[in-house]
Amino acid sequence: MRAPVTGKLTIGQEWIIDASGCEASALKDVRVLAGLFEELVVTLALSVVGSPQWHVFPEPGGITGLALLSESHLAIHTFPEHGYAALSIYSCRTREALDFAALLKAHLKAQSVTVRTLAREAVQ
Numbered sequence: 001m002r003a004p005v006t007g008k009l010t011i012g013q014e015w016i017i018d019a020s021g022c023e024a025s026a027l028k029d030v031r032v033l034a035g036l037f038e039e040l041v042v043t044l045a046l047s048v049v050g051s052p053q054w055h056v057f058p059e060p061g062g063i064t065g066l067a068l069l070s071e072s073h074l075a076i077h078t079f080p081e082h083g084y085a086a087l088s089i090y091s092c093r094t095r096e097a098l099d100f101a102a103l104l105k106a107h108l109k110a111q112s113v114t115v116r117t118l119a120r121e122a123v124q
Contacts, residue, residue, distance in 0.1 A: 011092055011120045011121060011122050012071070012072070012090065012091045012092035012093055012094060012120045013090070013091060013094050013095070013117055013118065013119055013120060014088065014089065014090040014091075014117070014118040014120060015087075015088070015089045015090075015097065015100070015115055015116070015117055015118075016086075016087075016088055016115075016116045016117075016118060017086070017087040017088070017089075017100050017104070017113065017114070017115050017116075018084070018085075018086060018087075018113070018114045019084065019085040019086075019087065019104045019108055019110035019112070019113050020082075020083060020084050020110065020111060020112040020113075021083050021109075021110055021111025021112050022078075022080075022083045022084065022085055022104070022108040022109055022110045022111075023083070023108060023109035024080035024081070024083060025080075026107065026108045026109060027062050027063070027078035027079070027080035027083070027084075027085055027108065028056075028062060028063065028078070028080045030054050030056065030063060030065075032107060032108070033054070033063055033065050033076060033078070033107075034052065034054075034065075035107060036076070036103070036104075036107040036108070037052055037065065037067055037074060037076075039103065039107070040074060040089065040098075040103070041067070041074070043098055044089070044091070044095050044098065045095070046067075046069050046070075046071055046074065046091065047069060047070040047071065048067050048068070048069060048074075049068045049069065049070055050068060052065055052066065052067040052074075053065065053066050053067075060080065060081045061079075061080075061081075062077065062078030062079050062080045062081075062085075063076070063077075063078050064076070064077050064078075069091070071090075071091040071092050071093060072090040072091055072092055073088070073089075073090050074087075074088070074089050075087070075088045075089075076088075085104070085108055085110070087100075087104075090120070092120075097115070097117065100113055100115050101113040101115075
Protein backbone atom coordinates (compact mmCIF):
# COMPACT_ATOMS: atom_id res chain seq x y z
CA MET A 1 0.00 0.00 0.00
CA ARG A 2 1.33 3.45 -0.93
CA ALA A 3 1.73 6.16 1.63
CA PRO A 4 -0.65 9.09 1.24
CA VAL A 5 0.58 12.04 -0.83
CA THR A 6 1.59 14.79 1.56
CA GLY A 7 3.16 17.37 -0.73
CA LYS A 8 5.96 18.03 -3.15
CA LEU A 9 9.66 17.89 -2.49
CA THR A 10 11.71 20.30 -4.59
CA ILE A 11 14.58 18.43 -6.22
CA GLY A 12 16.24 21.42 -7.85
CA GLN A 13 15.59 23.32 -11.00
CA GLU A 14 16.22 23.25 -14.69
CA TRP A 15 16.80 26.23 -16.92
CA ILE A 16 15.82 25.75 -20.55
CA ILE A 17 17.32 28.55 -22.58
CA ASP A 18 16.76 29.45 -26.24
CA ALA A 19 19.18 31.91 -27.82
CA SER A 20 18.45 33.34 -31.28
CA GLY A 21 20.26 35.75 -33.54
CA CYS A 22 23.60 34.27 -32.49
CA GLU A 23 26.81 34.71 -34.45
CA ALA A 24 27.25 31.60 -36.63
CA SER A 25 31.02 31.50 -36.13
CA ALA A 26 30.60 31.39 -32.33
CA LEU A 27 28.15 28.51 -32.63
CA LYS A 28 30.78 26.48 -34.52
CA ASP A 29 33.69 27.19 -32.17
CA VAL A 30 34.33 24.69 -29.36
CA ARG A 31 36.59 27.22 -27.61
CA VAL A 32 33.77 29.77 -27.44
CA LEU A 33 31.33 27.18 -26.11
CA ALA A 34 33.89 25.85 -23.62
CA GLY A 35 34.32 29.42 -22.34
CA LEU A 36 30.56 29.70 -21.91
CA PHE A 37 30.50 26.39 -20.00
CA GLU A 38 33.39 27.51 -17.79
CA GLU A 39 31.65 30.76 -16.88
CA LEU A 40 28.41 28.92 -16.09
CA VAL A 41 30.24 26.34 -13.95
CA VAL A 42 32.13 28.97 -11.96
CA THR A 43 29.26 31.44 -11.56
CA LEU A 44 26.70 28.81 -10.56
CA ALA A 45 29.25 26.91 -8.39
CA LEU A 46 28.71 23.66 -10.29
CA SER A 47 30.95 20.59 -10.06
CA VAL A 48 31.98 19.00 -13.37
CA VAL A 49 32.62 15.24 -13.29
CA GLY A 50 35.37 14.41 -15.78
CA SER A 51 35.65 16.68 -18.81
CA PRO A 52 32.95 18.18 -20.99
CA GLN A 53 32.34 16.23 -24.18
CA TRP A 54 31.96 17.92 -27.57
CA HIS A 55 30.65 16.58 -30.87
CA VAL A 56 31.29 18.77 -33.90
CA PHE A 57 28.98 18.10 -36.83
CA PRO A 58 30.18 18.51 -40.43
CA GLU A 59 29.35 21.79 -42.18
CA PRO A 60 26.92 23.46 -42.02
CA GLY A 61 26.13 21.81 -38.67
CA GLY A 62 26.95 22.98 -35.21
CA ILE A 63 28.13 21.43 -31.99
CA THR A 64 26.62 19.38 -29.20
CA GLY A 65 28.28 19.77 -25.82
CA LEU A 66 27.61 18.01 -22.53
CA ALA A 67 29.12 18.36 -19.08
CA LEU A 68 28.20 15.77 -16.50
CA LEU A 69 27.78 17.53 -13.17
CA SER A 70 27.64 16.07 -9.69
CA GLU A 71 24.45 18.17 -9.55
CA SER A 72 23.18 16.77 -12.91
CA HIS A 73 24.01 18.23 -16.35
CA LEU A 74 24.86 21.17 -18.57
CA ALA A 75 24.13 20.74 -22.28
CA ILE A 76 24.13 22.83 -25.45
CA HIS A 77 23.10 22.18 -29.03
CA THR A 78 23.98 24.79 -31.65
CA PHE A 79 22.49 25.42 -35.07
CA PRO A 80 24.75 27.98 -36.80
CA GLU A 81 22.72 27.80 -40.00
CA HIS A 82 19.81 29.23 -37.98
CA GLY A 83 21.79 31.41 -35.54
CA TYR A 84 20.27 29.39 -32.68
CA ALA A 85 21.51 27.65 -29.53
CA ALA A 86 19.54 25.46 -27.11
CA LEU A 87 20.98 25.29 -23.59
CA SER A 88 19.85 23.14 -20.67
CA ILE A 89 21.15 23.37 -17.12
CA TYR A 90 19.75 21.10 -14.43
CA SER A 91 20.87 21.31 -10.83
CA CYS A 92 19.51 19.19 -8.02
CA ARG A 93 20.11 22.17 -5.71
CA THR A 94 18.28 25.42 -6.30
CA ARG A 95 20.42 28.40 -7.24
CA GLU A 96 19.87 32.03 -8.04
CA ALA A 97 19.29 32.58 -11.74
CA LEU A 98 21.93 34.39 -13.73
CA ASP A 99 21.49 37.12 -16.30
CA PHE A 100 21.50 34.48 -19.03
CA ALA A 101 20.70 37.06 -21.72
CA ALA A 102 23.84 39.07 -20.94
CA LEU A 103 25.94 35.92 -20.72
CA LEU A 104 24.76 34.58 -24.10
CA LYS A 105 25.11 37.98 -25.71
CA ALA A 106 28.72 38.14 -24.49
CA HIS A 107 29.67 34.63 -25.64
CA LEU A 108 27.42 34.01 -28.66
CA LYS A 109 26.31 37.53 -29.64
CA ALA A 110 22.70 36.41 -29.05
CA GLN A 111 20.09 38.99 -30.01
CA SER A 112 17.15 37.28 -28.27
CA VAL A 113 17.17 34.98 -25.24
CA THR A 114 14.22 33.15 -23.70
CA VAL A 115 14.65 31.45 -20.32
CA ARG A 116 12.18 28.99 -18.89
CA THR A 117 12.67 27.79 -15.33
CA LEU A 118 11.30 24.40 -14.42
CA ALA A 119 11.05 23.40 -10.77
CA ARG A 120 11.86 19.70 -10.47
CA GLU A 121 9.63 18.17 -7.84
CA ALA A 122 8.90 14.76 -6.39
CA VAL A 123 5.50 13.91 -5.03
CA GLN A 124 5.71 12.54 -1.52
